[in-house]
Structures are given as structure tokens and as C-alpha cells.
Amino acid sequence: MSSPTTLLPFQPATMSTAQLAAVSFLARYSARTHQLYQFQLREWFAWCEGNGLDPLVGVQRAHVELYIRSLGERGLMDSSVVSMMNGVRGFFRFAHIDGLITADPAVYARLPKVQRDESRTQGLDRLELIRFLQVAQTITVHHGALAYLLGINALRASEAAGVRIEDYADTLRGHRVLHLIGKGNKPATMPVSVPVLRVLEACRGQRTEGPLILRPLSGQPIDRRDAYRMVTRIAKAAGIPRHISPHSLRHAAITNALDAGVPLRDAQILARHADPRTTEHYDRARGNLDRHAVHFLTAYVAGV
Incomplete structure (x- = not known):
């Protein structure tokens, strides 16, 4: 079976359940959003591979919490950590909807709190x-x-x-x-x-x-x-x-x-x-x- 970090090229006959779930999730998006979520899932798959985990089956909330902590330890800002989790959370959400997992381990995972009270873009009067x-x-x-x-x-x-x-x-x-x-x-x-x-x-x-x-x-x-x-x-x-x-x-x-x-x-x-x-x-x-x-x-x- 191909490495769990391999999302492309697609070979359905040899793909794991996690890879098929990733393909199904990414198919919902196109262009830049597709590329962004694909990158985020590659990072999640690589972390799971490095820690001896299947990226989908058997994942618990504690695993997701540890991954979130690892993103912070890599020096990412809180807002970047939250952004990095968008694709991962969507991946688990739709895998749960599709019946591939019995529960969504990411739904209650704690994310850093980011204050977004106002736009910081410099506009024009x-x-x-x-x-x-x-x-x-x-x-x-x-x-x-x-x-x-x-x-x-x-x-x-x-x-x-x-x-x-x-x-x-x-x-x-x-x-x-x-x-x-x-x-x-x-x-x-x-x-x-x-x-x-x-x-x-x-x-x-x-x-x-x-x-x-x-x-x-x-x-x-x-x-x-x-x-x-x-x-x-x-x-x-x-x-x-x-x-x-x-x-x-x-x-x-x-x-x-x-x-x-x-x-x-x-x-x-x-x-x-x-x-x-x-x-x-x-x-x-x-x-x-x-x-x-x-x-x-x-x-x-x-x-x-």
C-alpha cells in the first residue's frame, strides 16, 4: 500500500481509507482552496506517519490536540494554527458524514483563540x-x-x-x-x-x-x-x-x-x-x- 502521506497521483485500487476520504474531501474544492487544503492534509498525514498513526481510522481527540500543539511548537502564530486546521477539520467532518468513522475526533479539539474584532486592512477614505x-x-x-x-x-x-x-x-x-x-x-x-x-x-x-x-x-x-x-x-x-x-x-x-x-x-x-x-x-x-x-x-x- 502506498504511503499515507501520498495524496497524488491517485491510484484508487491501492489507496487506503484515509486517502480515499482525502480525495473525496478535496473534490469539493478547486483552484487555490484545493491547493491549500491539500497542503494542510499532507502535513497532517506526514505527522501521523511520523507518529505511527493512521490519518483517519482510530484517531482520537487527544491525537488532534497533540498535532495542534506541534503546530504551535513549530513557531506558527495562533492564527496560522487555526488556518492549518481548517482542512484537517473538514477532512474529519466529511469522513464522519460519509460513515467512514463513527465519531469526529476534531470537532471538540481546542484551537488557539484568535481575536478577529476588526479588519486590519489599510483602506481608503x-x-x-x-x-x-x-x-x-x-x-x-x-x-x-x-x-x-x-x-x-x-x-x-x-x-x-x-x-x-x-x-x-x-x-x-x-x-x-x-x-x-x-x-x-x-x-x-x-x-x-x-x-x-x-x-x-x-x-x-x-x-x-x-x-x-x-x-x-x-x-x-x-x-x-x-x-x-x-x-x-x-x-x-x-x-x-x-x-x-x-x-x-x-x-x-x-x-x-x-x-x-x-x-x-x-x-x-x-x-x-x-x-x-x-x-x-x-x-x-x-x-x-x-x-x-x-x-x-x-x-x-x-x-x-
């Missing part, structure tokens, strides 16, 4: 976002289109890089709409406002199909790394003195929507967050100082 969008259009039409998709439609870098001309050709209930496949392969449809449409059309030019945003010099479609470089160039040209990434623009779109009075539920739809608590992180990051209770309390007792 309203005036900075306006300047960023204006300056982007003066560089190239491709920089302009990228800036608007990130800063108005709150797309992720990979989503903006993957937009095709055909993706925003439809009209739905009187609105021009953009179709995309988001994080976790989830389809999404969002309206394209007139200012955004103007910028996208300028970027499209006479083309009728294919990738929308191209590398200005080569004319090849951009990728995620190109998006980072283009955003950095725009930020420098706009005179923004701190590090700005594509996620900074997505962050700016969400926080400025909240500043504009958009209800939290609608901001969640804009961000396409599955959990409203994720959107609440942005809300707390936006208002934890200017809306802090001490201001109201000071005004209340000012006459004392």
Missing part, C-alpha cells in the same frame, strides 16, 4: 478613493477599469482580473449586470452603474469578446499579480503614502458604502460575504473611533 479612481483613468483605460471594479463593485483581485467582456453584456430588470464566479466557485450577479459602465466600455474599445483588462504593453490578459502591480502604481501616482493592495480597494468599497448609509445587510450583499459577521468586522473598523460611546457620554455629561 472617501476623498482618497475618489482621487484613486480619478488618477487610475489617467494612466491607462485598463488601470481605470481595474480601479472601478475593485473600488466600486468590491471585486477581489482574481475576480477583476478574470472579468470578460461577455460577462457584463446582459441587462436584467433594466440594469446592466456583471456575472462572475466568486470565491468558492459561487456565481454572483451585480449591477453595473453608469460611471462604472463608461470606464469598462472605454477599456473594451472595439473588442466584443475576451478578457476585459489587458496588460497595457503586451495586450495579454492580466492576472492576480498584475492587478497588485497596477494598484501599487495607481496609489503611488495618487500620492497615497501607505501600502495599498487590491484588497484595500475592496475594503474601501465596503467601508465607504457603510459611510454612505448603506444598511449592513446590503453591504454584505455587495461584499458577497456568506457570514454577516465578516461584514461587521468592516463596520467596526470604520466606526470604532468616530462613533465610540465616549463621544456621546462626553456630550451627555458636559453640563455637569
Whole structure:
């Protein structure tokens, strides 16, 4: 039988129960998530092999606790330990659902507590976002289109890089709409406002199909790394003195929507967050100082 740490290449006839369970779990995911979980399971399988354990059958909660401790002893931060366990916990959860094990040994395993009260991304305020969008259009039409998709439609870098001309050709209930496949392969449809449409059309030019945003010099479609470089160039040209990434623009779109009075539920739809608590992180990051209770309390007792 092949080593338990071997997840690829797949040879079903000689695979152990643990390997088959891993293949079944990983089949649920694609692209970067698939690669991440595959790496996490390789680490778990290797640890089990080094300790004489089957990675699935006979594993107890104590074994999982020891593995979590070993991750910390390797110098990983608490947040990294929690992230490393995502794939392992999913692996056991679905093996239990599929009836391969009678109980899930990871479900009650103790993970380090990580405080996630607010987003730490450096976003842009309203005036900075306006300047960023204006300056982007003066560089190239491709920089302009990228800036608007990130800063108005709150797309992720990979989503903006993957937009095709055909993706925003439809009209739905009187609105021009953009179709995309988001994080976790989830389809999404969002309206394209007139200012955004103007910028996208300028970027499209006479083309009728294919990738929308191209590398200005080569004319090849951009990728995620190109998006980072283009955003950095725009930020420098706009005179923004701190590090700005594509996620900074997505962050700016969400926080400025909240500043504009958009209800939290609608901001969640804009961000396409599955959990409203994720959107609440942005809300707390936006208002934890200017809306802090001490201001109201000071005004209340000012006459004392």
C-alpha cells in the first residue's frame, strides 16, 4: 500500500481509507482552496506517519490536540494554527458524514483563540478613493477599469482580473449586470452603474469578446499579480503614502458604502460575504473611533 502521506497521483485500487476520504474531501474544492487544503492534509498525514498513526481510522481527540500543539511548537502564530486546521477539520467532518468513522475526533479539539474584532486592512477614505479612481483613468483605460471594479463593485483581485467582456453584456430588470464566479466557485450577479459602465466600455474599445483588462504593453490578459502591480502604481501616482493592495480597494468599497448609509445587510450583499459577521468586522473598523460611546457620554455629561 502506498504511503499515507501520498495524496497524488491517485491510484484508487491501492489507496487506503484515509486517502480515499482525502480525495473525496478535496473534490469539493478547486483552484487555490484545493491547493491549500491539500497542503494542510499532507502535513497532517506526514505527522501521523511520523507518529505511527493512521490519518483517519482510530484517531482520537487527544491525537488532534497533540498535532495542534506541534503546530504551535513549530513557531506558527495562533492564527496560522487555526488556518492549518481548517482542512484537517473538514477532512474529519466529511469522513464522519460519509460513515467512514463513527465519531469526529476534531470537532471538540481546542484551537488557539484568535481575536478577529476588526479588519486590519489599510483602506481608503472617501476623498482618497475618489482621487484613486480619478488618477487610475489617467494612466491607462485598463488601470481605470481595474480601479472601478475593485473600488466600486468590491471585486477581489482574481475576480477583476478574470472579468470578460461577455460577462457584463446582459441587462436584467433594466440594469446592466456583471456575472462572475466568486470565491468558492459561487456565481454572483451585480449591477453595473453608469460611471462604472463608461470606464469598462472605454477599456473594451472595439473588442466584443475576451478578457476585459489587458496588460497595457503586451495586450495579454492580466492576472492576480498584475492587478497588485497596477494598484501599487495607481496609489503611488495618487500620492497615497501607505501600502495599498487590491484588497484595500475592496475594503474601501465596503467601508465607504457603510459611510454612505448603506444598511449592513446590503453591504454584505455587495461584499458577497456568506457570514454577516465578516461584514461587521468592516463596520467596526470604520466606526470604532468616530462613533465610540465616549463621544456621546462626553456630550451627555458636559453640563455637569
